[in-house]
Each structure stands twice: as structure tokens, then as C-alpha cells.
Amino acid sequence: MKKAIIELKNVSLRYDDDPENPIVNNINLQIYENEFVTLLGPSGCGKTTTLRMIAGFQTPTEGEVIIDGKVFNDIPPYARPINTVFQRYALFPHLNVIDNVKIGLNNRPLKNLIEFFGGEEKILNEIKEDKLAKGLPLEKASKANYFEINKKINEHIDIAAKNALSLVKLNGYEKRKIDQMSGGQQQRVAIARAIINKPKILLLDEPLAALDLKLRQNMQYELKEMQRALGITFIFVTHDQEEAMTMSDRVVVMQDGIIQQLGTPEDIYNEPVNPFVANFIGETNIVRGTYLHEGLIEFLGVEFAIQGYKFEDGEQVDVVIRPEDWDVVLLDQAKLIGTVTSRIFKGVHYEICAMFGDKEIVIHAYETPNVGDKIGLKVDPYEIHLMKVVEEEVEEEVNE
Amino acid sequence: MNKKFARLSTPYLYWLYILALFPALFMFILMFLDIPEGLDISNGLKFTLENFKQLSEPSTLIAFGNSFLYAFITTILSILFGYLVAFRLFRSKFKNKFLVLVILILPMWTNILLRTESLAGFLNSNGNVVLSLLGIKSAEFDLLGTPFAVIFGLFVTYVPFMVMPIFNSLEKIDKSIEEAALDLGLTETQKFFKVILPMSSKGIVTGSIMVFLPCLSGFAIPEILGRGNIVLIGNVIEASFKNMSYTIGSLLAVIILVVILLSIFIVSKIDKEGETLL
Structure with missing residues (x-):
């Protein structure tokens, strides 16, 4: 049995002014580790709302959002092991490409960062080796002050940012301004900015909707490859059934805030459970x-x-x-x-x-x-x- | 631009030449002229750099120093309070935010002299309606003529010019950008300082210049609220023209003009699209 990383238990979301028509209606869903799950449905079906509840931007009116065995309903977005790639990228226009990628790590507490880069012992060892290489005596080299640790961490962040950029094939664009990048490139920056934090779960909210057909098909491949290489759970939202079929391990077809069908792309295509799914997935x-x-x-x-x-x-x-x-x-x-x-x-x-x-x-x-x-x-x-x-x-x- | 409509602006352009450009040019010439007291020009006009000596006079220097100091303090206060107001308005769920902005700029449609005079009445112990109503009778409460009164007057008058551009730049920040910041692990405080503040900095720059310039060059507020105790460069210029020393007045006015043009140049460099202005 695979381990469920996210579990939605009887999750509903309704707005105060219209409690009769819930946006999301009593959803039950389990998502496993290293899975590529797509939420598919026409606009207004509640797929983006479901994603936003997982990310923490909206709190479910009823039910529980469970991540890694813990109830996450009231935990703010910044404390969740989740990152999001937004539909219109939402890059920070006042920062250049590399600073956009680094912003997540740059704003973490130092203690947290030391853990992130392999623990205190490893960092101290690295500083020691650096100093020994410079020819300092062992006695001096085995001590490290706050500034040296900070410097080492910054070096690690630099390397991590460069790696993330090369993963999305944007080497050499570090110093570019955001408004000098094309839509496809901005998309890649948004992905790099999210995966550098090594989230357990990456949420993608129609990230390819603004790209042209050829670019979209390339990105579909690359996203799938990335998901395999990184071993992160991807939750992808789209209204494009072809996109869902190409990339997903499992597809969740939604309409009117209800899950219509949940299954592998083959199952859903070949054996739709109702006319809505049959019509929505292809002709x-x-x-x-x-x-x-x-x-x-x-x-x-x-x-x-x-x-x-x-x-x-x-x-x-x-x-x-x-x-x-x-x-x-x-x-x-x-x-x-x-x-x-x-x-x-x-x-x-x-x-x-x-x-x-x-x-x-x-x-x-x-x-x-x-x-x-x-x-x-x-x-x-x-x-x-x-x-x-x-x-x-x-x-x-x-x-x- | 449509050529037909372009011609409609011609009368306005001529007025601009006559009422703004020509006087400015005239002042530029005046500041190099040697005109003796009494405006006796029977000996003919002579060009001279004598007028520039006025710039090293202590009275002029103090006036310039005061101007910059008061304008600077007012700008800082306006940034602090203006940002708070703009941010509060930006965050509020109030539907008609435009109404709040209108209420904010409503006093600006009253004549500035009237407003300043009433402020003077408010800050004066003698005949202060508010104090009388509260039953306080104190001659020590007389704030008129103090630096505080002048700064308070400048601040109250010009703070709307700060709120507007800051609010406009805040309104342009997409909701998803804020969500992205939280999503990437920034706390609410970090989000404000790392994302929202830098993204609204254009509004702060525009607002600062819109507050700084009128404070620097104005003369009515320090005149009325300062009771002549506090002399800004605007008061010196006014006095010069009143005393018919047109050459000195022109010189100082041109210097202020240069400062203003430089500032506008800076704004146009920083905010190329003019997006923070209304």
C-alpha cells in the first residue's frame, strides 16, 4: 500500500452569501507520494478552489485537509511543505531572475536553512575544509562564527538557485529582469522558484494555459520528466483533457464541486462512468x-x-x-x-x-x-x- | 494625435507661452541685470554677476536651509502617515474606496489661504473655539509662530499628495503576487518588507516629490502659521518682489525652478509610465 501524502476528508467550501451552492461539495481524495495527479474539469467546477485549499489560501468550511498525517486546515500557507506555480506566474517584478528563485530560501531562519542544507555538522565540516585549504592551522579552522556560517549558507543558496535554473534550462538568465523574459521563460522561472524549496508537494494551477501549442507540448514533457527526476508529488489543475491525459498518473474529473470520476487516464478515457465524463474527455x-x-x-x-x-x-x-x-x-x-x-x-x-x-x-x-x-x-x-x-x-x- | 484636435490646443499653447514661458525667460534675464534701487534705468541696462553675491548672504542661506529642512521633515512625516492611510485603505474590504479618497482630497478644493487661516485660528490660544468649548483657558497653548505650527500646516495641507500615489501603486499589486510570497514561505511581515514595500516604492518617490516641492517653494503657510518667525525661501522671494528688488527675486525663483525641474526629471526616470500618478 502506497503512503497517502495528502488526504481530503469530506471537504466542502461554501460562501456565506450562497450556502446552497457549495463551490466544493464533500470531496474525498487521497493523493500518494510521487504521484502526478491532475484535477480536470470545466471552469467553475471547483478544481482551482480545491487546489487553493491544499495550498492554504482558502479554508474549507467543512472537512479536513490532511497533509502527511496532520490536519492542516488552519496552518498558514508559509508553514506548509507545499509550493505553487501560479496561473499567471506571479513573479516579483522588482527582483531579477535569480533573486526571484532565491527569495524563498533567503527568507528562512538560519536554523532552518542549516537543516535544509544537511545539518550543522556538515556545514561546519565544509567551513573547516575551506579554511584548511586556505592553509589555516587546524585549531583555527575547527571554529566557525555566525558570519562564516551565514556565508557558507549563502553559497549553498547560490548553488541551489543555479541548479534550479539549469533544471528549467535557464542558465545564463540569472541577472535578467522579469519583464524582459517571454511567457515561456517566466513560466520556467516560476517553476524554478517553487522547486528550489524542495517541497513535498508542488501545486500547478493551469501553468501552461498562457503558452502557445508547441511550447505547451514541450512543457508537458518537461514537467513529467521533472516530476520523475525530483520525486515530488505534483498536483496539476487544468481544463485541457489532452494535457491531463499526457502527464497524469491519475486524473480527477470534477464538475459542480463534485468528483465525477477518479482513475488512470486509460480508465477514464475508456470507461467513463457517466455522460459528462464521456463527453468531457475527448469526443x-x-x-x-x-x-x-x-x-x-x-x-x-x-x-x-x-x-x-x-x-x-x-x-x-x-x-x-x-x-x-x-x-x-x-x-x-x-x-x-x-x-x-x-x-x-x-x-x-x-x-x-x-x-x-x-x-x-x-x-x-x-x-x-x-x-x-x-x-x-x-x-x-x-x-x-x-x-x-x-x-x-x-x-x-x-x-x- | 489627431491633427484636427491638435489645433484646438493652440490657444492654450499661446497662453502657456505668454503666462509661463515668457515670464520664466524674463526672470532668467533679470537675474543677470544690474538694476539700481528705485528702478532707475536711465543709465541703460548692464549685465552683471553682482546679484549672485546675495546667495552667500546668511539670510538667504538660512532661508534655503529652513526650506529644505521643513520640506524634508514634512515629507518624512507624510511618508509615514500617508503610507499607513494608503495601506489601511488598500487592505480594507470597504467597497467604495474612491469615496474615501474623495473625502481625503475634498479639503484641497477649498482655497489654501482660507484653510491656513482657519488652522491658524485653531493653533492660536486667542479666540480658539475648540479650547473655549473644552473650557481650557491657557495662553501657554499658543502654538502659532512655532516650528511645530508650520510643519503641522505643511503636513495637513500636502499629505493627500502622498496618499494618492502610494494607494495607486499598492492597488497595482496583484493578489496572486502576495499569495506567491506566502506560498514561498515568507511570513506576513517578510512579505510586507520584501515584496509589498519595494513594489510600492514608485508611489513613495512620486508622492515624496509631490510633497517636497510645494513645501520647498511655498510661502503662504510659513507666513501665516510662522508669524514671520520662520522664514523659508518662498518668503524671501515674495519679500524681494514686494520690495522691488526684482533681480534678487528672479535669481532665487530661478534656482527653485531648477530644483523643481530636476525633481520632475527624476520622477519621469523612475516612473516611466506615470502609473502612480492619477
Whole structure:
């Protein structure tokens, strides 16, 4: 069993003026060490608020935020073993790059810093060696005053800052002013500024939202690499499902302050638990079907073989089939035959929309049927996913 | 700039030339002229550097020293109290902060002489309404004519000029910057001194110059509240012109003008976008 580093227990947050609609509603979540967890959801779903409660900028109205076994509800942000990379970076404009990176360490008490850099004994030893190297006698060298310790610590901070900058590939930018850096570079400074403190947990609040596509993809890779190399727990907030899929060990899909689904990217993509998750994570087709008996389902008037779902015989279910899971086949081999209504070139594949009766289905394929042509479809049993039908209301919202 | 509208400013520009630029030039010439007492220029005008001797006169030096000292003390007091007011306002959850600022600058729409005269009445034991109401009868309470009265008058008059730019620079600090400071382990005190204070320093510089300059060159407040006991350079200039020694008056006025222009130059260097000014 892995060790939980953060635990949210029945956490809710509501504002005084609107207690009926909580921003975050009774969340339970465990995050383990060295994990890359993404909170994913549309804007206003409570993901950023959840992050801010972990960071300590907001206090939950109910429930407990537990970090490393201790309840952290009322502990201020500066006393938490957590650092944050903010959405718009929030760098200090009056400091240059290296001072921005060093500010966290520079403002810690000396005692704390000595611990941070390996303990008193190690620091004293280093001072001794330095002095011996300068040719001082052993007797003098084994004593160190406050200023010498301070100087040594500052050397350590310098080295740590340079290391942090080289980790984000910003060597040589030490003396630059913040407003002379591009968005991507500022992003890197923000990351260096956070990881230099060696937090147990790094929170990232949509850090890539302001970057262009190419840069964003590069940063996704680098962040994942960094997380592996540093062994820090990353909690990442985004509304971009692709970003979440690429980087995360586990994804938390949220809506209306509630966790909709929690699982690995594969689980969430392949087996969404409800229409919201299915629609939010990539494109999908959802059709109403009837569960006939084990291994057989009927939808769009045709019976299909399925694998591994258990419902009541004759129960209505939602059938989820991803656009890329359809196989376009010759008409005489097809189980479903429809009429193509549109075809859009998407680079790798074509996005084809076709009508089957009164239901429109989206298909990703390499074939190039023309608009108005008949198209034949087949689907493998393991590509068919079933969901329990949820209340009408939610479903209507999804269909719109 | 639209050329059509640019032409609308022409009358204003001419007024500026006539009422500001031309007199300044005239003063610049006057300070090099030798004009005997009684303005008798029948012997023709002569250029001379004789007027500059006035600068080494003790009376002038004391006036200059007083001006700088009083302006300096007022500026320091304004920074301390102005920052407190601006910071309190910045932190308050009060919705209509603009209203508070309006109340703060409201007295500035009253004539400065009227305000100073009423302050004088307040600081004077004779006929002091406040003291009478409190039932205190004390001739020792007469503060008029003391350095305290002058500094108090300067401070009360000019502190709004400090509050405004500081408040503006504080308002520009993003909430997330403060959160970042806390997040990186800075305590509330460290956050103030390492982040908020440096980031509002532009406002302090702008405010300081806006307080320092009128204190340096003004003459009404020391005249009324100082009862002639405290002479600032503004009073010397006023007296010079009153006594028709235009050359000396011009010389001193030009020196003050140079100090003012230098200060504005400094502000424009520090606050390039003029963002702390209203």
C-alpha cells in the first residue's frame, strides 16, 4: 500500500452569501507520494478552489485537509511543505531572475536553512575544509562564527538557485529582469522558484494555459520528466483533457464541486462512468440501448456482442463508443449502414459524420467516403462501453 | 494625435507661452541685470554677476536651509502617515474606496489661504473655539509662530499628495503576487518588507516629490502659521518682489525652478509610465 501524502476528508467550501451552492461539495481524495495527479474539469467546477485549499489560501468550511498525517486546515500557507506555480506566474517584478528563485530560501531562519542544507555538522565540516585549504592551522579552522556560517549558507543558496535554473534550462538568465523574459521563460522561472524549496508537494494551477501549442507540448514533457527526476508529488489543475491525459498518473474529473470520476487516464478515457465524463474527455458517441442479456446488447436497432458488463436483463443503458473505435467496412459486412453528412480533414484522419436513422454518429477513419454516400460500420465487442442511465436532466444537458 | 484636435490646443499653447514661458525667460534675464534701487534705468541696462553675491548672504542661506529642512521633515512625516492611510485603505474590504479618497482630497478644493487661516485660528490660544468649548483657558497653548505650527500646516495641507500615489501603486499589486510570497514561505511581515514595500516604492518617490516641492517653494503657510518667525525661501522671494528688488527675486525663483525641474526629471526616470500618478 502506497503512503497517502495528502488526504481530503469530506471537504466542502461554501460562501456565506450562497450556502446552497457549495463551490466544493464533500470531496474525498487521497493523493500518494510521487504521484502526478491532475484535477480536470470545466471552469467553475471547483478544481482551482480545491487546489487553493491544499495550498492554504482558502479554508474549507467543512472537512479536513490532511497533509502527511496532520490536519492542516488552519496552518498558514508559509508553514506548509507545499509550493505553487501560479496561473499567471506571479513573479516579483522588482527582483531579477535569480533573486526571484532565491527569495524563498533567503527568507528562512538560519536554523532552518542549516537543516535544509544537511545539518550543522556538515556545514561546519565544509567551513573547516575551506579554511584548511586556505592553509589555516587546524585549531583555527575547527571554529566557525555566525558570519562564516551565514556565508557558507549563502553559497549553498547560490548553488541551489543555479541548479534550479539549469533544471528549467535557464542558465545564463540569472541577472535578467522579469519583464524582459517571454511567457515561456517566466513560466520556467516560476517553476524554478517553487522547486528550489524542495517541497513535498508542488501545486500547478493551469501553468501552461498562457503558452502557445508547441511550447505547451514541450512543457508537458518537461514537467513529467521533472516530476520523475525530483520525486515530488505534483498536483496539476487544468481544463485541457489532452494535457491531463499526457502527464497524469491519475486524473480527477470534477464538475459542480463534485468528483465525477477518479482513475488512470486509460480508465477514464475508456470507461467513463457517466455522460459528462464521456463527453468531457475527448469526443464520443453516446446512444441509448437495451441490455438484452449477458454478452448481448441492442442499440440503433441492431444487436451487438459485448464484453464484461453486468446489468439487469432488459435494462436501458447508455452505450459509449469512441469515434476512432468504429471500423469502416464494406456495406455487405456492415452491421450498421448510414448516410454520410459531412467529412472534415483532421490531419491524421478524417472526421466523418453520418446519420443512422435519426441518430448522428461521429467516426474517425482513414477512408474517404463522399457526402451522401452510404457508409458501413462495425465495432469490436471490447470497444463497446456501457454506462448506467442517469437522471433525464443531466442527460439533456449533455445532448445539447 | 489627431491633427484636427491638435489645433484646438493652440490657444492654450499661446497662453502657456505668454503666462509661463515668457515670464520664466524674463526672470532668467533679470537675474543677470544690474538694476539700481528705485528702478532707475536711465543709465541703460548692464549685465552683471553682482546679484549672485546675495546667495552667500546668511539670510538667504538660512532661508534655503529652513526650506529644505521643513520640506524634508514634512515629507518624512507624510511618508509615514500617508503610507499607513494608503495601506489601511488598500487592505480594507470597504467597497467604495474612491469615496474615501474623495473625502481625503475634498479639503484641497477649498482655497489654501482660507484653510491656513482657519488652522491658524485653531493653533492660536486667542479666540480658539475648540479650547473655549473644552473650557481650557491657557495662553501657554499658543502654538502659532512655532516650528511645530508650520510643519503641522505643511503636513495637513500636502499629505493627500502622498496618499494618492502610494494607494495607486499598492492597488497595482496583484493578489496572486502576495499569495506567491506566502506560498514561498515568507511570513506576513517578510512579505510586507520584501515584496509589498519595494513594489510600492514608485508611489513613495512620486508622492515624496509631490510633497517636497510645494513645501520647498511655498510661502503662504510659513507666513501665516510662522508669524514671520520662520522664514523659508518662498518668503524671501515674495519679500524681494514686494520690495522691488526684482533681480534678487528672479535669481532665487530661478534656482527653485531648477530644483523643481530636476525633481520632475527624476520622477519621469523612475516612473516611466506615470502609473502612480492619477
